[in-house]
Amino acid sequence: MTNQSLQELIGSWSPNLVFTEEGSQYLNVTVPVEELHDIMFKLKHNDQTSFDYLFCLTGVDWGEELGVVYHLESTDFRHSLVVKTQTAERENPVIASVYDIWATAEFHEREVFDFFGIEFTNHPNLKRIFLTDDWDGFPLRKDYEDNINMIIK
Amino acid sequence: METVTLNSNFKSEEYFINMGPQHPATHGVLRLLLTIDGEIIKKVEPDLGYIHRSIEKMCERDSYQQIVHLTDRMDYLSANINNEAVCLTVENALQLEIPERVKVIRTIIGELTRISSHCLWWGVMGMDVGALTTYFYGFRDRELLNDIFEETCGARLTMNYNVPGGLMFDIHPNFVKRVKDFITHFKTKLPEYDRLLTDNIIFQKRTKGVGILSKEDAISYGASGPVGRASGYSCDVRKHHPYSALDKVTFNEALRTEGDTYARYLVRIKEMWESLSIVEQLIDNIPEGEYRVATKAVIKLPKGEYFQKVETARGELGVYIISTGLKSPYRLKFRSPGFSNLSLLNHIAVGGKIGDLVATMATLDLVIPDIDR
Numbered sequence: 001m002t003n004q005s006l007q008e009l010i011g012s013w014s015p016n017l018v019f020t021e022e023g024s025q026y027l028n029v030t031v032p033v034e035e036l037h038d039i040m041f042k043l044k045h046n047d048q049t050s051f052d053y054l055f056c057l058t059g060v061d062w063g064e065e066l067g068v069v070y071h072l073e074s075t076d077f078r079h080s081l082v083v084k085t086q087t088a089e090r091e092n093p094v095i096a097s098v099y100d101i102w103a104t105a106e107f108h109e110r111e112v113f114d115f116f117g118i119e120f121t122n123h124p125n126l127k128r129i130f131l132t133d134d135w136d137g138f139p140l141r142k143d144y145e146d147n148i149n150m151i152i153k
Numbered sequence: 154m155e156t157v158t159l160n161s162n163f164k165s166e167e168y169f170i171n172m173g174p175q176h177p178a179t180h181g182v183l184r185l186l187l188t189i190d191g192e193i194i195k196k197v198e199p200d201l202g203y204i205h206r207s208i209e210k211m212c213e214r215d216s217y218q219q220i221v222h223l224t225d226r227m228d229y230l231s232a233n234i235n236n237e238a239v240c241l242t243v244e245n246a247l248q249l250e251i252p253e254r255v256k257v258i259r260t261i262i263g264e265l266t267r268i269s270s271h272c273l274w275w276g277v278m279g280m281d282v283g284a285l286t287t288y289f290y291g292f293r294d295r296e297l298l299n300d301i302f303e304e305t306c307g308a309r310l311t312m313n314y315n316v317p318g319g320l321m322f323d324i325h326p327n328f329v330k331r332v333k334d335f336i337t338h339f340k341t342k343l344p345e346y347d348r349l350l351t352d353n354i355i356f357q358k359r360t361k362g363v364g365i366l367s368k369e370d371a372i373s374y375g376a377s378g379p380v381g382r383a384s385g386y387s388c389d390v391r392k393h394h395p396y397s398a399l400d401k402v403t404f405n406e407a408l409r410t411e412g413d414t415y416a417r418y419l420v421r422i423k424e425m426w427e428s429l430s431i432v433e434q435l436i437d438n439i440p441e442g443e444y445r446v447a448t449k450a451v452i453k454l455p456k457g458e459y460f461q462k463v464e465t466a467r468g469e470l471g472v473y474i475i476s477t478g479l480k481s482p483y484r485l486k487f488r489s490p491g492f493s494n495l496s497l498l499n500h501i502a503v504g505g506k507i508g509d510l511v512a513t514m515a516t517l518d519l520v521i522p523d524i525d526r
Contacts, residue, residue, distance in 0.1 A: 024459075071473070140210055
């Protein structure tokens with residue numbers, strides 16, 4: 001599917017989606033946190049979109065908000081889509097897990113939890129994956145400070 | 154703890170055992186927490202982070218030229234391909250025209266890197282299932298490639314040969330001849346590999362029907378590289394999103410449908426033949442021209458997001474850069490093939506024996522710094 005027909009189809013599922021192609025080689029869609037799981041489920045199981053391959057799951061600290069970026073591809077149609085979601089809650093950020101849709105999300109979400117402190121609801125085994133359990137803070141956040149281990153230029 | 158009564162005299166129970174972090178079969182510092190019942194595996198839980206260096210955080214303070222150096226230290230057996238991935242991302246973002254000469258040389262060295270990595274994997278694979286000779290054979294042939302790299306790049310493992318804009322320096326005058334000699338040599342050695350290990354009945358019994366991964370699961374778990382292709386999942390980035398000079402060569406994607414350990418083994422053997430063929434097609438036709446185009450001393454990517462995929466020896470490496478227009482990326486994510494491939498280990502190992510787990514892990518071809526980053 002072309003980006004335009006993708007946008008028309010997916011845009012008809014919810015009025016709250018924002019599409020853009022600016023500054024990216026893929027079609028980007030921003031989804032509100034509370035609608036994320038529904039939209040993701042449809043993206044995978046709809047016959048026309050069929051995004052069965054989640055090839056990248058990235059946590060991002062946007063300064064004010066914390067967000068997750070999902071890169072999706074369809075192995076049948078070879079079209080791609082970038083889904084973004086973000087939450088302004090920094091103390092206790094919660095985003096729905098997509099582990100039940102793509103199994104690869106289990107490890108990737110644990111990584112995001114480890115480095116950004118985003119809690120994924122319904123995740124089967126949400127605990128730190130690289131750092132020790134007693135690590136203080138979330139290192140990939142922009143406001144993280146560590147005077148011992150970080151070299152500041 | 155679950156207790157199962159087998160008959161009145163015997164009973165079995167589950168218990169935990171540590172495999173690693175210094176176990177030889179984990180190929181580095183990976184710890185597996187095994188839940189076993191007798192010798193049957195009930196659960197495999199990887200414990201990661203022993204060599205986590207937070208490369209992604211370091212990238213946020215480094216310049217784009219410096220980031221290239223860090224990528225060597227992820228999947229060190231595909232060092233050159235990792236370098237290429239970052240360079241391609243930066244070049245695409247800057248819309249630089251890269252000379253044909255650079256593209257061809259990058260592809261040749263990339264494919265040689267793949268052969269070198271698979272040689273090491275083949276040696277270690279044999280060793281993991283008890284055939285020590287393969288280790289020496291694999292390393293013998295890999296040495297020849299390392300010598301070629303050393304002559305041209307100045308280093309044997311972490312080459313740092315690519316820079317944004319091209320190559321660090323031109324190829325050595327001996328390069329073409331030595332690569333051709335290697336191809337001639339290696340074509341006589343690959344059948345030897347088959348005679349020694351592939352056709353070995355003990356090896357086949359250890360690997361056939363072990364650690365089966367279905368195509369649907371391969372896609373769902375984000376498997377890539379030989380792991381995905383052995384399950385019949387066409388996932389070769391070189392075919393679907395060709396980069397550098399890969400659109401100018403013809404090669405077959407090595408695909409199997411069995412999805413077991415033996416299929417993953419065969420895919421890698423086939424890939425070595427295909428890589429030889431790619432190098433052969435290019436080695437006589439390296440175009441004349443510049444080996445590098447000038448870039449600014451301080452590279453600043455335009456505001457935006459950039460994604461580049463390449464096929465390393467282990468699978469799909471993705472570089473995702475979010476730039477705000479400064480000299481360092483705002484956020485840089487490496488989507489490493491090993492991390493996703495490891496995530497499916499529990500799925501394919503459960504129900505098997507510990508010995509099968511070793512054989513299965515050998516064909517996942519894990520490089521731990523690639524997983525830990």
